[in-house]
Amino acid sequence: MRLSRSFIPTMKETPAEAQIASHRLMLRAGLVRQTSAGIYAWLPLGFRVLKNIERIVREEQDASGAQEVLMPTIQPAELWRESGRYDDYGKEMLRITDRHDRDMLYGPTNEEVITDLFRQSVRSYRELPQILYHIQWKFRDEVRPRFGVMRGREFLMKDAYSFDLDYAGAVVSYRKMMLAYMRTFQRLGLKAIPMEAESGPIGGDLSHEFIILAPTGESQVYYDAAFEEIDYLSRGAGGFSHDSAADLHRFFGEMTSHYAATDEKHDPAKWAQVDQTRRREGRGIEVGHIFYFGTRYTKAMNTTVAAPDGTHVHPEMGSYGIGVSRLVGAVIEASHDDAGIIWPDGIAPFKAAILNLRRGDAGCDAMCEALYAKLGRDALYDDREERAGAKFADADLMGHPWQIIVGPRGAAAGMAELKRRATGERVELTPNEALGRIGCSA
Numbered sequence: 048m049r050l051s052r053s054f055i056p057t058m059k060e061t062p063a064e065a066q067i068a069s070h071r072l073m074l075r076a077g078l079v080r081q082t083s084a085g086i087y088a089w090l091p092l093g094f095r096v097l098k099n100i101e102r103i104v105r106e107e108q109d110a111s112g113a114q115e116v117l118m119p120t121i122q123p124a125e126l127w128r129e130s131g132r133y134d135d136y137g138k139e140m141l142r143i144t145d146r147h148d149r150d151m152l153y154g155p156t157n158e159e160v161i162t163d164l165f166r167q168s169v170r171s172y173r174e175l176p177q178i179l180y181h182i183q184w185k186f187r188d189e190v191r192p193r194f195g196v197m198r199g200r201e202f203l204m205k206d207a208y209s210f211d212l213d214y215a216g217a218v219v220s221y222r223k224m225m226l227a228y229m230r231t232f233q234r235l236g237l238k239a240i241p242m243e244a245e246s247g248p249i250g251g252d253l254s255h256e257f258i259i260l261a262p263t264g265e266s267q268v269y270y271d272a273a274f275e276e277i278d279y280l281s282r283g284a285g286g287f288s289h290d291s292a293a294d295l296h297r298f299f300g301e302m303t304s305h306y307a308a309t310d311e312k313h314d315p316a317k318w319a320q321v322d323q324t325r326r327r328e329g330r331g332i333e334v335g336h337i338f339y340f341g342t343r344y345t346k347a348m349n350t351t352v353a354a355p356d357g358t359h360v361h362p363e364m365g366s367y368g369i370g371v372s373r374l375v376g377a378v379i380e381a382s383h384d385d386a387g388i389i390w391p392d393g394i395a396p397f398k399a400a401i402l403n404l405r406r407g408d409a410g411c412d413a414m415c416e417a418l419y420a421k422l423g424r425d426a427l428y429d430d431r432e433e434r435a436g437a438k439f440a441d442a443d444l445m446g447h448p449w450q451i452i453v454g455p456r457g458a459a460a461g462m463a464e465l466k467r468r469a470t471g472e473r474v475e476l477t478p479n480e481a482l483g484r485i486g487c488s489a
């Protein structure tokens with residue numbers, strides 16, 4: 048994309064309404080704009096990041112064996128009356144009446160709809176287990192939407208639902224999702240820690256929140272650094288596969304053997320036993336949440352399947368959420384500096400910015416155009432009539448992992464400068480060497 052022709056409205060001033068770094072930077076770098084309280088429009092730069100996060104989430108869900116569907120945002124109140132949640136949900140639910148006076152709602156979550164879809168089609172234990180997911184907008188009329196996309200009213204969530212014949216099966220589905228989550232967060236460049244959460248009357252120990260450290264987090268958290276040393280992506284010896292019950296068992300054992308707790312569940316005596324050098328503590332942001340709730344919905348909604356012995360049983364369910372739009376803010380909270388955003392490579396809107404420091408200089412223009420032709424949609428080409436200083440500042444603000452800087456003196460000698468945003472390191476290279484360094488074959 049050519050910056051001169053793009054819709055990336057960056058701002059020099061810090062917007063007064065933004066209290067935390069990610070919110071400020073998302074507004075300043077032109078990722079989003081608020082249209083009403085807690086509701087945001089995604090502009091090209093932000094939308095690219097949202098799609099990149101969504102892609103990684105999707106790939107890991109698919110790899111775990113979950114199947115993608117797409118349920119509607121608007122749901123009939125009828126299903127929620129059946130589950131008994133219609134009145135309980137209270138003011139957070141946006142209720143709508145259609146022209147025929149039917150009660151509808153904008154879905155805050157999808158347990159009812161998925162259970163209804165399941166009961167329409169699945170009859171036998173032979174069709175189990177099933178894990179279905181979708182990536183869809185939710186609406187919750189939060190009392191205090193704040194911190195930009197981190198606590199919005201409208202937000203994008205990946206929510207998955209598992210159906211199993213019995214508890215033993217539900218445990219396997221739960222562990223599969225937990226592994227998919229750890230792999231997802233590692234690929235996003237985040238250290239997310241699974242922490243046991245309140246699970247209600249039937250959850251047992253099967254409720255975990257996935258939390259990343261950031262100074263603006265909403266709760267105080269404590270964990271053993273052992274979590275950070277595990278490579279969740281490795282599948283070989285010592286690694287974990289979704290398809291092996293033994294691996295999943297070992298994996299879950301590992302996730303629950305190291306200390307990790309939010310302040311509600313914190314146990315100072317156990318914490319004291321964690322090696323000093325491995326104690327990590329700070330504010331935490333919840334980026335995902337998984338929980339098992341047994342037959343809560345299948346019972347209320349009269350959903351059964353035939354078991355091997357011919358009886359009819361209520362399938363056991365779990366649900367598994369990731370805050371896709373919240374993650375855009377959460378990644379920025381975890382990865383920025385005074386100058387702006389520092390995108391992890393896997394989700395950056397553009398791999399590289401090409402900075403033409405003197406537009407109109409034949410050498411600069413030619414080198415930049417050639418680089419831009421090779422990088423294509425991976426590059427944002429700053430071809431504006433602007434001072435060099437403004438271009439440096441905008442590139443740092445937008446946070447592209449790489450900057451290829453082309454000035455008149457270098458261009459005349461056939462050289463460009465390559466800057467790594469995360470470290471600030473700059474080296475002089477030929478354009479082809481620079482392309483090779485950022486992983487684009489020349």
Ligand SMILES: Nc1ncnc2c1ncn2[C@@H]1O[C@H](COP(=O)(O)OP(=O)(O)O)[C@@H](O)[C@H]1O
Binds near residue numbers: 368372
């Ligand atoms: N208001 C919100 N804005 C953005 N993301 C949200 C919001 N509420 C929940 N999420 C994301 O969706 C995930 C799953 O939601 P859930 O656990 O049902 O939410 P909560 O913990 O708020 O009840 C959360 O871990 C979080 O990442």
Ligand SMILES: [Mg+2]
Binds near residue numbers: 256333336
């Ligand atoms: Mg939660």
